[in-house]
Amino acid sequence: MEKTIKIDLRSDTVTSPSEEMREAIYKAKVGDHGYGEDETTVELEEYCAKYFGKEAGLFMASGTMSDQVSIRCWTQAGDEIILDGSYHINYFQAGPSTDLGKILLNTCHSKDGVLRVEDIEKAICNKIRGNLFSRPALISLENTINGYGGTIFPIENLKEVYSFAQKQGIPLHMDGERFLNACIATNIPVKEYALYTDSISTSFSKGLGAPFGSIIMGSKNFIEKAKKYRRWYGGSLHQSGFMAAAALFAIKNNVQRLEVDHHNAKLLGSLLKSSKYLNINLETVQTNMVMLDTRDIGLTAKEFVSLCEKKGVFLYPWHTYTVRAVTHLGISEKDVCLAASKIREVCEGITKRKVG
Ligand SMILES: Cc1ncc(COP(=O)(O)O)c(C=O)c1O
Missing domain, CATH: 3.40.640.10 (Type I PLP-dependent aspartate aminotransferase-like (Major domain))
Incomplete structure (x- = not known):
């Protein structure tokens, strides 16, 4: 890690x-x-x-x-x-x-x-x-x-x-x-x-x-x-x-600042979606959560979460192929960008492994 x-x-x-x-x-x-x-x-x-x-x-x-x-x-x-x-x-x-x-x-x-x-x-x-x-x-x-x-x-x-x-x-x-x-x-x-x-x-x-x-x-x-x-x-x-x-x-x-978390969740969702590895429905990113579907990369939620943890990004395996990411007052826009790039690295690693 x-x-x-x-x-x-x-x-x-x-x-x-x-x-x-x-x-x-x-x-x-x-x-x-x-x-x-x-x-x-x-x-x-x-x-x-x-x-x-x-x-x-x-x-x-x-x-x-x-x-x-x-x-x-x-x-x-x-x-x-x-x-x-x-x-x-x-x-x-x-x-x-x-x-x-x-x-x-x-x-x-x-x-x-x-x-x-x-x-x-x-x-x-x-x-x-x-x-x-x-x-x-x-x-x-x-x-x-x-x-x-x-x-x-x-x-x-x-x-x-x-x-x-x-x-x-x-x-x-x-x-x-x-x-x-x-x-x-x-x-x-x-x-x-x-x-x-x-x-x-x-x-x-x-x-x-x-x-x-x-x-x-x-x-x-x-x-x-x-x-x-x-x-x-x-x-x-x-x-x-x-x-x-x-x-x-x-x-x-701390109520009004929830809008910052909502902005950060939207940013995370769109950064991950644009990397095209994970299926994300941006319409459901309405507040401070993003749900990622791991089926397209052939991993279960638990497998994906454990690979992300090795890169320092902690996510929650909600269901068999669904991973949840939640933004909060300990997470800045910079953290979101870094998390998105680390998650992307995990996805790229998997794709390369599959091809190789
Ligand atoms: C909608 C909802 N209800 C109840 C709870 C339970 O709250 P607690 O963990 O404080 O017991 C949670 C926890 O995340 C929740 O999301």
Whole structure:
């Protein structure tokens, strides 16, 4: 491995707190939040609730905890959640969703991760319904859609699904860990976008660059219920203000700069596409991710990722032939150009090997 280079594009969770963020953590006013007395955590929850136009918020240890607590609040054992099979709640969290939530994942297989009313209707009608049977209790969406390369769940589709959900009396949860990426990319105000959800999460430790945490937001009733399950799941932290201070810093300072990550992802996508070795659909490069298809160079994602690592470029093998690259606040335009040239070298090496 060329030791001098390490460009880590595996995820936007790999960032390290800036000096200013560390300063905010150091100076945080804390109390025991087991008694609801950590003023920085309270400030964060109130700030975010207002920012998203919801009545209340609850600070969580991780995105997984946000999702699992939300599922627990909205459902009972034996209920169903309707969602796309690619969403994190199914793709990575099928174990906790079914074990902790004791629910069934009724997965749709939409063409692009954007669930439409027809997909949801089909999922509802795919088995017998009524008081004696399993109940579709929650519709869960994702924005941005990780499995499709950080694509945007368009607000028009969201409005349609939300209006359908309301007619059916089914709540809508938004796994919005990268929701702010969608807001920045579309220029849609956060409150307007979040209006069409009953509960919504967002992460501080992905694009926003904090070391810890996520938050769920919704009605006061929902959050009161969520407090109980957060405690049950071990997420009731004591001096959480140190982590909340980093999160507050992140949401106050690092949202608008997501446009830099989006620019860098587009640059990476177009540099790699122009090298013609890898199949890349630039239409899906809408926020901070690029998905590479390794089939044309005859390698699996894992094989390709391990060759790139030897050149100092770290990528994530998403699926058998799909590799994910994510830009974030630790990645500059210069890093992107260097990463693209190293990836190109890997592709050239493979092509030569095949020909020779
Ligand atoms: C859409 C989505 N939801 C939930 C999670 C889980 O977040 P965490 O890793 O903080 O548990 C992730 C993680 O990448 C995600 O992308």
